[in-house]
Amino acid sequence: MKKLIAIFSFLSLFASPVWAQSAEESNWYTQLQAMDSSQITILAILGVVLFVIVLLLILMIYLMNFMSAILKKENPELANEPSWWESFKERFVTGKMDDVGGKAEKAKMMQDHSYDGITELDNFMPPWLQWVFVGTMVFAVIYFVNYTVLGNGPTGVEEYEEELRLEAIAAEYRKANMLASIDESSVVFDQSAGALNAGKTIFQNNCAACHAADGGGGVGPNLTDEYWLHGGSIQEVFKVVKYGVVEKGMIPWQDQLSPEEMQQVSSFILTLVGTTPANPKEPQGELFSPAAPEPTVTDSTTVVASIE
Numbered sequence: 001m002k003k004l005i006a007i008f009s010f011l012s013l014f015a016s017p018v019w020a021q022s023a024e025e026s027n028w029y030t031q032l033q034a035m036d037s038s039q040i041t042i043l044a045i046l047g048v049v050l051f052v053i054v055l056l057l058i059l060m061i062y063l064m065n066f067m068s069a070i071l072k073k074e075n076p077e078l079a080n081e082p083s084w085w086e087s088f089k090e091r092f093v094t095g096k097m098d099d100v101g102g103k104a105e106k107a108k109m110m111q112d113h114s115y116d117g118i119t120e121l122d123n124f125m126p127p128w129l130q131w132v133f134v135g136t137m138v139f140a141v142i143y144f145v146n147y148t149v150l151g152n153g154p155t156g157v158e159e160y161e162e163e164l165r166l167e168a169i170a171a172e173y174r175k176a177n178m179l180a181s182i183d184e185s186s187v188v189f190d191q192s193a194g195a196l197n198a199g200k201t202i203f204q205n206n207c208a209a210c211h212a213a214d215g216g217g218g219v220g221p222n223l224t225d226e227y228w229l230h231g232g233s234i235q236e237v238f239k240v241v242k243y244g245v246v247e248k249g250m251i252p253w254q255d256q257l258s259p260e261e262m263q264q265v266s267s268f269i270l271t272l273v274g275t276t277p278a279n280p281k282e283p284q285g286e287l288f289s290p291a292a293p294e295p296t297v298t299d300s301t302t303v304v305a306s307i308e
Helices: 002-026 028-034 037-074 076-080 084-093 103-107 127-149 156-180 193-206 234-243 259-271 297-307
Strands: 109-115 118-121
Touching: 084 127, 156 259, 193 259, 234 259
Parallel strands: none
Antiparallel strands: 109 118
């Protein structure tokens, strides 16, 4: 059992860093969530097959140990011979170790490398490290030929550009999800030119019939003064646009406008405050005093003037 633990510990020295890096880069948990039922079934089958293979390897190693013990009992002369594990370890892992203080070790002492009575030994490179070194050289040659000579696979610059492209797509996806989830609790006053222009177009097409093109009011209330029937914050305006006030003739727009569009038109409505309409309707409701800096009269006039 100790031998099995040693084998798996030795292999984990190489497998762990690679696995950790691939897990971080590929985000396996996200990919697993994106799989459908058939893909998960195939993955589960592969996992079972891999488990069975590992189990068979462990069983094979156990049987080899058992057979080795039986042969040594039947043939006493084999008892002094090294086991397969000792032979494997000496050939591929540690190499042949010399006795400490023996003649072989003294022959390796480098007398010209003596510092404060400490003499360096000219030891050989362990076999496993030699194989790793040879493997890195073989990998380097294959990598160079594949990417530089044959031109297969993306270069570092191409990989970087592909990552930028994928991140741009992911950013658009996150933005779309964020805009689709806008409601009366998360809405914000968007004073960007693009949002206000879009809001103005929505207002002219859907709201001007009741509130006048300049927001002065008609069937609906005046939107340019500081008096509001249902509150004058961006959240309250958005809520009225979304759910409407059916008893007073204001229809709900949540089925006709997207959350982003309702935010845009609500933001544009707030920019009308303080402007001078051609035929303003008498103030209705209560005077609204914003707790946070909403668009002031000067700012609103400037913004509307820039849109027009």
